[in-house]
Amino acid sequence: MAVNRFFVTATDTDAGKTYISSLLLQGFRALGHAAAGVKPIAAGTDQQGLNGDALRLMQHSGLALPYAQVNPICYQAAVAPHLAAQITQQPILESQLTQALQDWQQLALQHLLIEGAGGWLLPISKHRYLADWVAEQRLPVVLVVGMKLGCLNHAMLTVREIERSGCQLVAWVANCIDPQMALLQENITDLQQRIAAPCLGVVPFMPAEQQQSALATQLAAALTAIINKND
Template identity: 60%
Template sequence: MQTVFITGTDTDAGKTYVAVALLQGLKALGHRTVAQKPVAAGVNESGFNTDALQLQQHATAALSYQQVNPYCLTDAVAPHLAAAKAELVIDSSILTKELQKLQNVDADIALVEGAGGWLLPLGDHSTMADWVTEQQLPVLLVVGMKLGCLNHALLTVREIEHSGLKLLGWVANCIDPDMAYQQENIRYLQQKLTAPCLGVLPYQSEPQINTELATAFVQALLD
């Protein structure tokens, strides 16, 4: 199984949106998939995180909600703050055990979606990036195309590269339909980032099956 961690330039970059588009495209190409959101903050009226529910719905492997989202925190704030309010500690060893369980599922590709941006705190002394580096997972970056994204993307890539992890590529997710000079911003990142742009997702309410993105993603895994 190939396992990939999906991070974003910030909280609203569209990690889940891109993950769902990938899961749909990979399924259309005949790949068996599994997905996980280890830490999520914010729940619906039933007590579930909607991002995690989407991952559960669109992966081909049938998993329980607990398997998809080991840490489900009620408040829609930074997870370490939500955990503190709930008198919980986000234990990275539990994240590792749950990842290992995920990797034993009968599937070809596992997508592990982060929360927030790359340096999201899990507690006072650790970040999600620390855990991903410990697991040595290759990374896919979602760039939410909006004013300020150039700085966010360049800094995030610098941190990922500093960690020694492989950046498989990045996806330009057009979250702002009114963004000025959108294509010029995308071209700038294509010139400045050494990792390939695997796709550009247009602004739309729901992700569509995108076999081109899925094909580019699989090729990046093989390179």
């Protein structure tokens, strides 16, 4: 059976890609679905040379994988990956990304979450963006919208660019990263009216552990329903 692949992107850095991906992974586990999260490109590591986002995906994945398979391209400095690649003279090779994707698709999984880095138009070389590779691999996209002042513009720019690239935006999540955001519900309603893809759910700022578990199941169930509808 083919693996359901999803590329998880966001309106910006720190919009919550890893957090939402980890919730989806927890939800899939609660539903009894085999799922894993991977981080093809990361920048910023601990003293052991490991990236925190990749480690969090490993923590919540339903399949134990070696770190190098979860995060095949990793740079120590917490900067734009293509700039880190220039500094270290270790270029981001799309052939390496494609090989990693082929390997992930051979795993005994129902769902594979491929988390991007930064926002949608992440440069990976002088003329290429990670979005170009995502489009060529025909990966369906899940968008995390970091709910804060300015998110309407960021969200719609991202949605338009995803559509322009030929990718399918299958769903989005409203992740409330600013607890003081004015007119939060009005902003969410506005985005629901503007974005054709369904909203999997609204994740409040720092939900309690019990609420977080229920949210995880809700998000995973909503994405599963979309998968079943499209089959």
